[in-house]
Amino acid sequence: MRVDVDIPGKHYPIHLGRNLIANAQLYPEGARNGRAFVITNDTVAPLYLNQVQAALGDQLPVHVMPDGERFKSMEQLSAVLDKMLALKLGRDTTIIALGGGVVGDLAGFAAAVYQRGIPLVQIPTTLLSQVDSSVGGKTAVNHPLGKNMIGAFHQPDCVLTDLNTLDTLPAREFKAGVAEVIKYGLLGDIDFFTWLESHMEALLARDGETLSHAIATSCRHKAQVVSADEKEKGQRALLNLGHTFGHAIEAHLEYRDWLHGEAVATGMCMAAELSQRHGWISRADCQRVDALISKAGLPTAVPSGLSAERMRALMQGDKKTAAGRVRLVLFRALGDALLSADYDDALLMQTLQHYCRD
């Protein structure tokens, strides 16, 4: 299966299927001719690097990062760039990002800045990276003061989404990806949300047909949104549903302990709660959001030790802030999200206090 991303000046395929990584024909010509540099991590390398080598040769230069969100950092980016320069890699080198969203975001940023920009292939190996981070060209590293604060838009030349990689993905990481799948239903496709309500057990059991449908539907949504608004001037901001709250949780935890998808899951519950407090959606709608997120085995409450005031301060640094005011993705209805600066500050504070009880 193939989904196309059609951005003005840049068209690329997302190949979806099995046994794709070792298929040399799917890589750009330069990479096939030995001009490639693989960035991966110490969990994924032992599992899948040999398949990239089967396609592109075992002499490929490789950088293996330590595993973890806290390594999506300027220090690790620097280490990657140092190595590329020491190897005297030219501008015709293709970076191959082999891993989850952490590897993909950092490798993508390296591709964006190395000699002002070089080609990139994304090989996403987590559910989250397959449905979200490998598509659309947002690349970044984190900063102690905020998530993804240093980055660039840099589109890949192709995405190889090999469903076989999910066979080794631990359950917790799989569920974190489900959060971003639920997001697509909530922000713009109530039928998909309803489908998820009745297929969540099958999805968590990784039933082949259910999984393919969830991934393909998510990729089509993401491809449609980024094709229409690559640089987040408008509708792309809706992909940030739950993220202003979620990123504050991640920054508070110093990018440890919680996975991105877990923070987004709680963030989506908070967005629903705030929308309900404005009277835009019903209490029953809120319960539906909480119920599906709980059914996916994802958190619906913030971690302990985060006060409402601290959370509000962390949210203030969000990239959607305009003229000093944080804009939030909220609900007109389930399946119909909007970006709004027109919320009541008192209701936001009440929502934060409701969630941050200590």
Ligand SMILES: NC(=O)c1ccc[n+]([C@@H]2O[C@H](COP(=O)([O-])OP(=O)(O)OC[C@H]3O[C@@H](n4cnc5c(N)ncnc54)[C@H](O)[C@@H]3O)[C@@H](O)[C@H]2O)c1
């Ligand atoms: N650029 C974007 O548009 C975008 C979108 C969503 C999320 N993100 C970013 O993505 C990151 C989260 O990505 P993630 O959830 O993939 O986390 P991750 O990259 O940390 O991967 C989760 C864990 O799974 C391991 N892993 C990866 N593939 C595996 C496999 N096939 N088998 C076994 N283990 C495997 C990883 O080593 C890691 O321990 C965050 O930094 C988030 O900000 C970016």
Ligand SMILES: O=C(O)C(=O)C[C@@H](O)[C@H](O)[C@H](O)COP(=O)(O)O
């Ligand atoms: O692709 C997008 O646009 C998204 O917002 C997808 C999000 O899931 C992702 O976590 C993204 O990195 C968040 O973007 P940011 O601009 O808020 O850092």
Ligand SMILES: [Zn+2]
């Ligand atoms: Zn996200």
